Amino acid sequence: xxxxxxxxxxxxxxxxxxxxxxxxxxxxxxxxxxxxxxxxxxxxxxxxxxxxxxxxxxxxxxxxxxxxxxxxxxxxxxxxxxxxxxxxxxxxxxxxxxxxxxxxxxxxxxxxxxxxxxxxxxxxxxxxxxxxx
Amino acid sequence: xxxxxxxxxxxxxxxxxxxxxxxxxxxxxxxxxxxxxxxxxxxxxxxxxxxxxxxxxxxxxxxxxxxxxxxxxxxxxxxxxxxxxxxxxxxxxxxxxxxxxxxxxxxxxxxxxxxxxxxxxxxxxxxxx
Amino acid sequence: xxxxxxxxxxxxxxxxxxxxxxxxxxxxxxxxxxxxxxxxxxxxxxxxxxxxxxxxxxxxxxxxxxxxxxxxxxxxxxxxxxxxxxxxxxxxxxxxxxxxxxxxxxxxxxxxxxxxxxxxxxxxxxxxxxxxxxxxxxxxxxxxxxxxxxxxxxxxxxxx
Numbered sequence: 289x290x291x292x293x294x295x296x297x298x299x300x301x302x303x304x305x306x307x308x309x310x311x312x313x314x315x316x317x318x319x320x321x322x323x324x325x326x327x328x329x330x331x332x333x334x335x336x337x338x339x340x341x342x343x344x345x346x347x348x349x350x351x352x353x354x355x356x357x358x359x360x361x362x363x364x365x366x367x368x369x370x371x372x373x374x375x376x377x378x379x380x381x382x383x384x385x386x387x388x389x390x391x392x393x394x395x396x397x398x399x400x401x402x403x404x405x406x407x408x409x410x411x412x413x414x415x416x417x418x419x420x421x
Numbered sequence: 422x423x424x425x426x427x428x429x430x431x432x433x434x435x436x437x438x439x440x441x442x443x444x445x446x447x448x449x450x451x452x453x454x455x456x457x458x459x460x461x462x463x464x465x466x467x468x469x470x471x472x473x474x475x476x477x478x479x480x481x482x483x484x485x486x487x488x489x490x491x492x493x494x495x496x497x498x499x500x501x502x503x504x505x506x507x508x509x510x511x512x513x514x515x516x517x518x519x520x521x522x523x524x525x526x527x528x529x530x531x532x533x534x535x536x537x538x539x540x541x542x543x544x545x546x547x548x549x550x
Numbered sequence: 551x552x553x554x555x556x557x558x559x560x561x562x563x564x565x566x567x568x569x570x571x572x573x574x575x576x577x578x579x580x581x582x583x584x585x586x587x588x589x590x591x592x593x594x595x596x597x598x599x600x601x602x603x604x605x606x607x608x609x610x611x612x613x614x615x616x617x618x619x620x621x622x623x624x625x626x627x628x629x630x631x632x633x634x635x636x637x638x639x640x641x642x643x644x645x646x647x648x649x650x651x652x653x654x655x656x657x658x659x660x661x662x663x664x665x666x667x668x669x670x671x672x673x674x675x676x677x678x679x680x681x682x683x684x685x686x687x688x689x690x691x692x693x694x695x696x697x698x699x700x701x702x703x704x705x706x707x708x709x710x
Contacts (some may be wrong), residue, residue, distance in 0.1 A: 301445060302442050305442075305443055307475075308475055312474070321509070322506045323505070323599075323603060326474065326475060326504075326509070328514070329511050330476070330477045333475060333477040334478060337479060394477070397513050397515070398510065399513065421522065437586075501646070505603065505607060505609075505641075505645065507629055507644075508606060508641045509599070509606065511603075511644060512637045513682070517644070519645060523644050525609070526613070533646070536652075
């Protein structure tokens with residue numbers, strides 16, 4: 289069972305689909321059921337779209353890895369402008385319908401864990417994890 | 422680039438998604454459907470997403486927007502083929518797609534469209550869809 | 551004396567877990583196109599997810615269009631439970647099903663009103679029998695008594 293990091297670049301819109309499809313495949317391989325596969329793929333879609341739409345130059349990368357074979361961890365990072373107020377983005381980024389924070393609350397709801405590391409002017413790294421039940 | 426074929430069957434436009442859609446494909450679909458509705462005056466739209474495994478907030482909102490634009494153009498929209506895993510995920514995202522009618526299969530979707538259009542005609546063309 | 555290996559024990563435990571899960575979330579096909587789901591006990595996030603999954607799979611398997619959700623056996627309906635019920639309703643709707651919520655007591659009705667929740671999109675009835683009657687009507691069916699005493703009554707005291 290391979291536990292090596294899988295790293296995918298986020299350069300354009302096509303990478304949103306590529307990343308979420310890959311995440312789904314890996315989740316399936318780890319034994320996640322259909323619904324969890326959907327949750328994981330959707331969360332990855334939300335986060336990578338954020339990068340494509342709002343990160344400066346729209347570039348970043350996604351890394352997907354297994355957590356001791358019973359969980360999945362995905363890290364989406366970019367060197368965009370960063371999120372000014374992460375708390376606020378998590379609260380109402382969803383309803384405001386625009387800006388870097390959109391997609392974060394959605395991803396958080398779908399995953400077991402989410403950590404956001406963001407520094408203005410430097411970039412954002414979002415880590416999400418889910419465990420098999 | 423994935424295209425979504427739109428065919429016309431009587432007063433209904435049927436759009437079948439054949440593969441995972443990129444954002445721009447989804448936006449093209451919205452444009453194509455609106456243009457087709459204006460051009461043909463069709464009263465019903467059947468959107469088949471049974472092969473779609475991932476519906477995120479972007480696509481979810483787009484489906485609502487397609488139905489809203491169709492309504493303004495005098496047509497009712499039925500989305501068919503929402504997979505169980507997709508339904509559960511959408512609900513957890515907080516998107517109930519309340520602006521859209523849904524049915525399990527294309528067959529049921531067509532039957533639903535017939536009922537909705539028949540009832541709209543009885544109430545007068547400008548009834549609420 | 552047999553000693554079960556670790557993997558056999560794990561398999562047995564998994565089988566038991568599945569059985570318990572199935573017993574807790576019985577989705578019954580009461581008529582062609584009509585499913586009934588009695589919910590008994592506390593409805594927490596985990597049970598809601600399991601129940602919803604079972605319900606949606608059954609909707610697909612049976613091609614059903616109506617789901618009667620019976621909450622007679624739910625002891626407490628607070629904001630969390632109400633939210634879970636609405637999630638179940640929304641998910642079933644996405645698969646083209648109409649959901650009828652039955653088993654609402656006077657107490658629950660008042661609680662829901664006090665909570666200020668918008669349940670205008672959900673059709674409700676007090677009993678399973680009334681829900682079934684409504685389901686039949688939706689499908690264009692009618693239950694007729696052969697005893698010559700007029701239409702059959704589902705068992706409810708008052709006609710409303």
